[in-house]
Structures are given as structure tokens and as C-alpha cells.
Amino acid sequence: MILNPKYLEELYRTVNASPFVSHLPMRLAEVRIDGARVELEVARCHIQPFGIVHGGVIATLVDTATFWAGFGGLADGVGLVNVDLKLNYLESVTDGRLVAEGRLVRGGRSVVYAEATILDDRARLVARGASTMMVLPGKGIRLGVAKFV
Secondary structure, three states: OOEOHHHHHHHHHHHHOOHHHHHOOOEEEEEEOOEEEEEEEOOHHHEOOOOOEOHHHHHHHHHHHHHHHHHOOOOOOEEEEEEEEEEEEOOOOOOOEEEEEEEEEEOOOOEEEEEEEEEEOOOOEEEEEEEEEEEEEOOOOOOOOOOEO
């Protein structure tokens, strides 16, 4: 299977213009059959009262990277919902860029499992996490472009 480049263009445009991604803000940078990358430039809105990036931001990056890592290989028109999210915070961050790399560990017809790591711009491991997701036939994102070529 090969993801259609036109589908990916439309996916990035749609996802990166969505309200939640704009609110946080972060960017879906890459979706592959077996993985994904999400990027975030640390901004004032990400900082909690102690001057570091809020744990919820880190958790959201893990959630988002694992979701899109699981999404790439799904049939067109199929969605996912997270049923379990586990993560470990390993390093605090005050500024710079965070990159979450999601990796599909197991795809399936009813359950998908993916892991993610988050690195800062000094290549420090900020967090690791994993997500179990339930496959939702008929609940996928409709972009009007074939998902696979």
C-alpha cells in the first residue's frame, strides 16, 4: 500500500487548519503507513505557572502522534478512537521545538496499538507513551481524494 500524495496534502491542510490543532498550536507534519510526526514550537500558551511546558501538552502530542501513526494503514473511511493512553514524562521543557514520532506497533481490524517518543530540539527524550485505539469503520475523515494509489 502506498499513501496517495494528493490525499496527504489534503489531510495535512485539513488537520492543520482544524480548531484544536490551531488552538494548541501544533502541526501534523507527516503520516506514513506505519508512523507519523507531529511538531510543536513551544509558545507562551504551552507554559504552566512553574515556567515549563504543561504535561497536558506533552500528553496531547503523544495522543496525536500515536493516533496518526495508527491511521496511515487503515482503509479509507475508517477512523480510530483512543481507549487507553499511557505516558512517562522524562524531561521538562521551557522553550524550543518538540517533535513527537509515532510508530505503529500493531495494526488490526478492531484494535490498533502505537507508541510515540517526544524529543526536544537538543535531542533529549522528553517523554514516551503508548496508545491503544479502537477501529471505527465508517467514522473516518472524508477528504474527497483516494487514500491509496
